[in-house]
Amino acid sequence: MAPAASKKYTIDLTEGPLLKKILAFAIPMMLSSILQSLYNAADIIVVGRFAGPQPLAAVGATGAVIALFVNLFIALSVGTSVTVSVAIGARDHARIHRLVHTSIALALLCGVGITITGMVGAEWMLSLLDTPADILPMATKYMRIYFAGSIFSMLYNFGGAVLRAAGDSRRPLYFLAIAGLLNVGLNLIFVICLGMDADGVALATAISQCLSALLVMITLMRMPGDCHFSLRHMRFYRRETLDVLKTGLPAGLQSVVFNFSNSIIQKAINSFDTLAIAGNTAAGNLDGFVYTGMYAMHTTAVTAAGQNVGAKKFRSLNKIIGICLLLVTLIGIVLGGLLLLFAEPLLSLYLPDTPEAIKFGVLRMSITTATYFLCGWMDTLVGVSRGMGNTLLPMIVSVVGVCGIRLGWVYTVFAAYHDLRVLYLSYTASWAVTALLQLLLCLWIKHRLIRRVWETTPQAERSTIS
Numbered sequence: 001m002a003p004a005a006s007k008k009y010t011i012d013l014t015e016g017p018l019l020k021k022i023l024a025f026a027i028p029m030m031l032s033s034i035l036q037s038l039y040n041a042a043d044i045i046v047v048g049r050f051a052g053p054q055p056l057a058a059v060g061a062t063g064a065v066i067a068l069f070v071n072l073f074i075a076l077s078v079g080t081s082v083t084v085s086v087a088i089g090a091r092d093h094a095r096i097h098r099l100v101h102t103s104i105a106l107a108l109l110c111g112v113g114i115t116i117t118g119m120v121g122a123e124w125m126l127s128l129l130d131t132p133a134d135i136l137p138m139a140t141k142y143m144r145i146y147f148a149g150s151i152f153s154m155l156y157n158f159g160g161a162v163l164r165a166a167g168d169s170r171r172p173l174y175f176l177a178i179a180g181l182l183n184v185g186l187n188l189i190f191v192i193c194l195g196m197d198a199d200g201v202a203l204a205t206a207i208s209q210c211l212s213a214l215l216v217m218i219t220l221m222r223m224p225g226d227c228h229f230s231l232r233h234m235r236f237y238r239r240e241t242l243d244v245l246k247t248g249l250p251a252g253l254q255s256v257v258f259n260f261s262n263s264i265i266q267k268a269i270n271s272f273d274t275l276a277i278a279g280n281t282a283a284g285n286l287d288g289f290v291y292t293g294m295y296a297m298h299t300t301a302v303t304a305a306g307q308n309v310g311a312k313k314f315r316s317l318n319k320i321i322g323i324c325l326l327l328v329t330l331i332g333i334v335l336g337g338l339l340l341l342f343a344e345p346l347l348s349l350y351l352p353d354t355p356e357a358i359k360f361g362v363l364r365m366s367i368t369t370a371t372y373f374l375c376g377w378m379d380t381l382v383g384v385s386r387g388m389g390n391t392l393l394p395m396i397v398s399v400v401g402v403c404g405i406r407l408g409w410v411y412t413v414f415a416a417y418h419d420l421r422v423l424y425l426s427y428t429a430s431w432a433v434t435a436l437l438q439l440l441l442c443l444w445i446k447h448r449l450i451r452r453v454w455e456t457t458p459q460a461e462r463s464t465i466s
Helices: 018-050 053-089 093-128 136-148 150-165 170-193 198-222 238-269 274-310 316-341 343-350 355-387 392-416 420-456 459-464
Strands: none
Touching (some): 018 274, 053 198, 053 238, 093 136, 093 150, 093 238, 136 150, 238 274
């Protein structure tokens, strides 16, 4: 491992027993993701229990739009994860330094862009999704406050990407736990004590994101070695900027198209009544526990593959694929099974005394939660491909597979059978088909990568390839 990070926190995924090290890296990542979902759930629960179904529906109606913009730029941090991981594996210390400072500059630029776009265009974007008139003002207010904290969200995500690329998945977990506790406390104060509704949880989220960003930046500024961040060195280094964008933009574009397709589905859900929207919001939030738990394996796969590609240890790639797929399957089945087992009491936390809305939530979970492990396969395989330096082809396959199927489904099958059960089946179909395509693509990318490196390496140096 490069001297870019403290040995106490970092894990070298190129040496030693791979399963043990992947678990040591992935578990804090998974806990971080689940904690994030818990704090998001706290937002929804506080609104649903203490403000009512209308504010809950207002928060849910903003989800697709917020994800469309925020996830675009968060996905750009994949470029930081991949490029820094490969540079660390290759022990290219000067390049690590330039990538770190370029990434933080990008985070600031992205945060400003999201804030301006979201605050100016909130009402217009929500109107495009046919957000019901009775919740539109509340949803607009929530969205504007949420976007005001985007700069802090970007700093946390890009800074956290640097730490994870160096093998440190523990400190981002600690920071998220601290910020999340603040978020929950502020939710209770703003909504219960001060009588706020959706705007209260948005303000709590923005403040807690500020804290998590501050903690990450302090860590980077105190970090010894190559990953140390200094304000005076922050700039857009040309080559590193292009490399981060080249790697991250396909992931960002994939996120945009994914969330565009989800926006179309949200628009279809908005064609039902407020209780259906509220039930879908609560169930989607519970689904988030499974998704974020599984997505930890995507980040793990990016880092593990990137470090081993940088170190030219290609034999480890098959083990990485097998271990990550096994673990993501276990996570999806165990978490999904637990949520299904306790679906009604869990939904009642969000939707007290609203049995009709709970029925809508159970309907969604019986389809999406039960098959979510397929989404985990898809994302994990994309992570391996990205770690190997190819982000364009996985993006194309995901866009065609996921978005093509979902959009086609909405405008054909769902149009013919206007039923929520039919609509939710579009998720399962898109995950299954795309996961298979991503597996075939991942194996092909690995074969091409090994062949290209072998052919371009002088014969005297081929002994360094394993």
